[in-house]
Amino acid sequence: MKFEAVTIKDIAKALGLSTSTVSRALRDSYEISPETKKVVLEYAKEINYRPNPIALSLKEKRSRSIGIVVSEIANSFFSQAINGIESVAHSKGYNVIITQTHESYEKEISSLQFLSSRSVDGCLLSVSTETQDFTHITDLHNRGMHIVCFDRLVGEMETHKVSVDNFKGAYDATTHLIKNGYKRIGHLSNSQYLSITKEREAGYRKALEDNQIEYDENLVKECFHGGMLYEEVEDAMNKLMKMKQKPDAIFASADKLTTNCMRYCKTKKITIPDDIAVVGFSNLDLTELLSPSLSVVRQPAFEMGTIAAELLIKMIEAKRATTDFENIVLPAEVFERESSVRRKKK
Amino acid sequence: MKFEAVTIKDIAKALGLSTSTVSRALRDSYEISPETKKVVLEYAKEINYRPNPIALSLKEKRSRSIGIVVSEIANSFFSQAINGIESVAHSKGYNVIITQTHESYEKEISSLQFLSSRSVDGCLLSVSTETQDFTHITDLHNRGMHIVCFDRLVGEMETHKVSVDNFKGAYDATTHLIKNGYKRIGHLSNSQYLSITKEREAGYRKALEDNQIEYDENLVKECFHGGMLYEEVEDAMNKLMKMKQKPDAIFASADKLTTNCMRYCKTKKITIPDDIAVVGFSNLDLTELLSPSLSVVRQPAFEMGTIAAELLIKMIEAKRATTDFENIVLPAEVFERESSVRRKKK
DNA sequence: TTTTTTTACGCAATCGTTTCCGAGAACGAT
DNA sequence: ATCGTTCTCGGAAACGATTGCGTAAAAAAA
Missing domain, CATH: 3.40.50.2300 (Response regulator)
Known part of the structure; x- marks a missing residue:
């Protein structure tokens, strides 16, 4: 508040009262007479008084x-x-x-x-x-x-x-891919420092295991910035697509990973889902409008x-x-x- | 800051100085001896002193x-x-x-x-x-x-x-539609209260005029919430599509208007751009991934x-x-x- | 009428920081 | 030895608000 604001002092001065009386009147204290209260409240409203939250924060240590x-x-x-x-x-x-x-x-x-x-x-x-x-x-x-x-x-x-139940979300997404006939499922994962990354990876692995698909660590690519940089996704996808046994599906662990994976495929003329399937965590509200429409794990x-x-x-x-x-x-x-x-x- | 924080007083007490001296020492005032400054600064660093911005704001009226x-x-x-x-x-x-x-x-x-x-x-x-x-x-x-x-x-x-030059953006977008053979161009506009709405509408009208296309006010539908509510877009589109002479293109004045227009077409099985073309203001960073990819007016x-x-x-x-x-x-x-x-x- | 209680209000401290003003000490100049 | 500076530092007010305590006046009780 660079600009002049109305303070409790202004009210006190204008009304010939002390600041404490004004303060108490405004807070409807019992020790202030009804008449004084009325005068103070009316004047405060008239000049549009607002208590200064900075001062309050300083005093009360809460904001x-x-x-x-x-x-x-x-x-x-x-x-x-x-x-x-x-x-x-x-x-x-x-x-x-x-x-x-x-x-x-x-x-x-x-x-x-x-x-x-x-x-x-x-x-x-x-x-x-x-x-x-x-x-x-x-x-x-x-x-x-x-x-x-x-x-x-x-x-x-x-x-x-x-x-959210990241384990189950990842498990379900991976299982869904498997049920649809995909067997070699790549995983774009997020920074290993994040709790969600490990949980989602674990869900992914468990789904493979439960379906007798061998886990291949080469199919898992960490994207440290969670897909924020297109280059890291590009890099990860390049590596996956250069494998002898290319993945036929991708499970992406974060929103940007998912969309940048799609962007990669579009750029490289890789058709989804024919050449490769994609499912990923995402809360985009226009996944139905994408081409193809995007399967997602959505969080509440x-x-x-x-x-x-x-x-x-x-x-x-x-x-x-x-x-x-x-x-x-x-x-x-x-x-x-x-x-x-x-x-x-x- | 609910929790106890180190104040200038703590430093003063610990060092046997006054708060003013400490304050001045911390601000590197000329009237404090180098030795005192050194002691204060070192101790301040040691106990990780941080000035309280609330108090500063109160005092200096800036934050x-x-x-x-x-x-x-x-x-x-x-x-x-x-x-x-x-x-x-x-x-x-x-x-x-x-x-x-x-x-x-x-x-x-x-x-x-x-x-x-x-x-x-x-x-x-x-x-x-x-x-x-x-x-x-x-x-x-x-x-x-x-x-x-x-x-x-x-x-x-x-x-x-x-x-941004909303007039020109709208003018260019509309002209682009006309150049591509679209003649009956509907316009989803935003709240009339907004400056940008009027400017964009004006650009749209001028483009029509410059191309000898008559302006038809029935082709312009205001969506008061700028497309935030799907229903208002649905309503506007319904009205447009029920006209004897349906529009063959839509120019949308806001991000949500554009995407919700696409959503509408997808829902109603209206093919873009064959049944109707769409161009709109949008800063989405995945318009290329949409189906079809979306033509937009993009703002810096x-x-x-x-x-x-x-x-x-x-x-x-x-x-x-x-x-x-x-x-x-x-x-x-x-x-x-x-x-x-x-x-x-x- | 005197004493006690209540009512209604003001004073001053407080939150953490800055800063105006004053003041003691050291020092050089006279 | 005395005076005027300069160097350092402390006291206290201020920012806007709340609140414990004290107190004069009014009301109630004796």
Whole structure:
């Protein structure tokens, strides 16, 4: 507020009262006479007085605002989750500060630093692909900051966690490919630092195993930036397509991996699903409009956001420190479309 | 910051100094002896002292943070613009607070209220479709808040503005359709309250006029929420497709209008571009992957963000009040793909 | 009428930081 | 030896709000 704002002092001066009286009148304290209250309230409304939240934050050490740290708001999953978070936060009178890390460890540190120093009452966090060392998070947590993790979890932290059943999502997607006759299934995986990466990989492996398909580690390509860079996907796909035994299907572990895989195929004139099938995690809302329409594992992003926000606010408003932490796991659903189903006639 | 933080007082107490000395030492004031400075700085580093920005904001009435108000972060145009904004803001030492209105006038008011009360040094604003009355913005502006408008402008406000040449973008897109043999061009337009809507409509009309095609107001359908609701697009399209003389092409004025128009055609088994051609404003980064690939008018969103942020920060850091306001207009480019080009053989 | 209680309000501290002002000490100049 | 500077530093006010405590006046009880 660079500009002049109305303060409690202005009211006090104008009305010939003390600031304490004005403050109490505004807060409807019992020790202020009805008449004084009326005068103060009316005048406050007249000049459009708004308490200065900065001053309040300084005094009360809380701000009725919560912070969000995600990697990329352009990612549909995160923008949907954010909408979920906002819907409950606003309904409970909290403001929301959104920050993004662009998958950078440094930016994650500075985002958290910013949020904590701006006195947010708590944070919703989904770590970046680069983040291997979690001490910047656990330190903050140990110093009393309320943090709820969602999607990409921090294993060693004792707090509420909200995620999807990545294992089952990956298992189902892989099984779906197998059921459709695909046998040599490549896997574009995300940064190994992420909890979700390992879970999805495990689901993929278990599905192979349950269908007596041998696991081939050469079919699994890690894309450290989760597909943010087209080049890493291109590189991974090039390697897969140069194999003696090329994969006949791809299971991609993240949104950008999935779409960039499609982009790769389109560029290289590789026909989906005839030359290769594709299924991947994605929350895009126009997968039906793609060519071919894209089979996806979809996460209940909005719902995750609402649950995470509710848990956070519950924790913030709890009288005593929370000791009983929830680990919510929501289902991820496979949507079968054209990209992973063999066509009758070629 | 619910949790205990190190303050300047702690340092003063520990070192047997006064807070003023510590403060000055930390700010490298000339009136503090080198030895004292050294001791203070070392101790500050040791206990990881960070100045409390809340207290600073209260004192200095500035926060080195800027606010963003957009309708929807899930919209590619906005998320790209935000990335542009963040890139320059961070490089100049500013933090960014992102808020979204979901095209709601009420939310726009509360967003601005939140940002101003949180003492942001300035705002980047793109108004919501619902916003007809701009007094909440101009009031804030008159009270000294630095505001830069981008994309959707507030005509009556004297400030920097950054937008694209919507007239020419629309003109080019419509001309492109005409050149490809389409004559009866429907137009899905956005809320009439928005500056961009009128400009784009004007470009559309001028293109028709320059090509001796009569303007038919029945071919123009306003979608008040800019396509956010599928139903409004469905409704508009239904009306268009029920006309005696159906349109053979659609020019859509916004991202969601474009994609929801495609969704409509897919649902109704209307083949693009054979039954109807489609071109629209969009910043989607996977239009090539759509079926058919989508012709779009694309805006330099990232660049708009950087320019807007630079102007804002320049204004914030200016010694004297800015009186000379810039009105930057960037080009919008038409990308011709399959959705708007007649195929040789049906 | 005197004492006690209640009512209604003001003073001042507090949150963390900056900064104006003042002041003691050291030092050079006279 | 005395005076004026310069160098360092501390005290206290200020930013806007809340709140514990004190207190004068009014009301109630004695």
